[in-house]
Amino acid sequence: NAGVTQTPKFQVLKTGQSMTLQCAQDMNHEYMSWYRQDPGMGLRLIHYSVGAGITDQGEVPNGYNVSRSTTEDFPLRLLSAAPSQTSVYFCASSRLTGEAPLHFGNGTRLTVT
Amino acid sequence: DQQVKQNSPSLSVQEGRISILNCDYTNSMFDYFLWYKKYPAEGPTFLISISSIKDKNEDGRFTVFLNKSAKHLSLHIVPSQPGDSAVYFCAASAYVQFYFGTGTSLTVIP
Numbered sequence: 001n002a003g004v005t006q007t008p009k010f011q012v013l014k015t016g017q018s019m020t021l022q023c024a025q026d027m028n029h030e031y032m033s034w035y036r037q038d039p040g041m042g043l044r045l046i047h048y049s050v051g052a053g054i055t056d057q058g059e060v061p062n063g064y065n066v067s068r069s070t071t072e073d074f075p076l077r078l079l080s081a082a083p084s085q086t087s088v089y090f091c092a093s094s095r096l097t098g099e100a101p102l103h104f105g106n107g108t109r110l111t112v113t
Numbered sequence: 114d115q116q117v118k119q120n121s122p123s124l125s126v127q128e129g130r131i132s133i134l135n136c137d138y139t140n141s142m143f144d145y146f147l148w149y150k151k152y153p154a155e156g157p158t159f160l161i162s163i164s165s166i167k168d169k170n171e172d173g174r175f176t177v178f179l180n181k182s183a184k185h186l187s188l189h190i191v192p193s194q195p196g197d198s199a200v201y202f203c204a205a206s207a208y209v210q211f212y213f214g215t216g217t218s219l220t221v222i223p
Contacts, residue, residue, distance in 0.1 A: 004156070031209055042117075043157070043202065043213035050209055058210065090156055092211075099145045099164055102204075102211055104156030 002026050006091050006105035013081040013112045021076040021108050023091030029103070030096040032074040036060065036087040037107075043090065049074055050096060081112045116140045117205050119214035127222050132190040134217050136203035139184065143205035143212075146179060148188045151200045151216070160201075161188070193221045 007022045025032065033048035045058030049068040063085060065077040074093075078085060088109050092102040118137045126132045134148075144165040149157035163170040163177045163186075170177050176189045186203055200216045 033211070035213075040215060042115075042119075042215035043204075045210060045212070048209060059212075092156075096209065099162065099206075101147055101159040101162055102157075103159065104149075106154070106156045 004091055004093055004103055004105035006089075006108050008108060009106070011108060011110050013078075013110065015082060015112060017081050018077070018079050019081065021078075021089055021091075021110070023074045023076065023105060024072050025074075025091075025093040025103070026072065027093060027103065028071060029093035030071070032068065032091065032093045033058070033102070034064070034066065034074070034076045035090045035092065037090060038087050046076065046089075078110075081110075083112045086110060086112045114139075115215070116143075117203060117212045117214040119203060119217050121217050122215070123218045123220070125220045125222060126193045128195060129192045132188075132193045132197065132219055132221070134188040134190075134201050134203075134219065136186040136188075136214055137184060138186065138205050138212075140205070140207065140212075141184070142207040145206040146177070146186050147204045147206070147211075148175075148177060149202045149204060149213075150197075151202060157202055190219075193219075195221045195223050197221050 004025045034046040035043040047066040049055045091105045094100045094102045147162040148160045151157040178187045203214045
């Protein structure tokens with residue numbers, strides 16, 4: 001099983017550039033989410049989705065856009081990258097019914113110079 | 114404001130002894146609690162969870178305890194093994210939002 005797949009693994013951007021972080025899951029999970037991990041800050045929720053066509057903001061949504069056109073994919077877009085967005089980004093998914101843990105991808109390390 | 118807190122950034126334990134990792138939360142609406150383990154350059158891996166209707170859940174060497182009145186969660190690892198050396202995150206959930214602590218780096222000394 002592939003689980004949650006994130007691409008790319010590493011990315012370097014210049015300030016003002018745009019890019020899309022890809023996330024795909026093959027577990028037919030309704031729920032998908034994006035987190036960023038920064039030193040001393042733990043994992044903070046950026047955006048989440050409870051199904052195709054439905055997205056909502058988490059704790060730190062500014063500077064990021066998401067869309068959910070299919071159950072499998074949940075891309076994260078940075079429209080104009082800033083140095084403050086240098087971080088490790090994790091995508092996660094889970095079932096919506098009952099108590100279900102999040103399953104994480106292996107992350108994308110993004111550096112904005 | 115951090116709703117889930119892990120106040121110990123690091124912990125060192127001798128192999129074979131017990132490791133106790135602690136976590137506190139502030140939101141009484143949380144009804145599902147989890148522990149994750151993370152190795153460098155990998156994503157967090159689910160370890161064990163507990164529902165708010167329970168106070169203890171065991172899975173092999175791992176036991177999670179929940180004290181709702183104190184809003185406190187702990188993870189016990191017995192016996193600790195060198196392969197347990199990793200960063201451990203606690204998390205709490207209300208509906209579909211999961212909130213994570215800042216992590217505790219556990220080192221198990223052979």
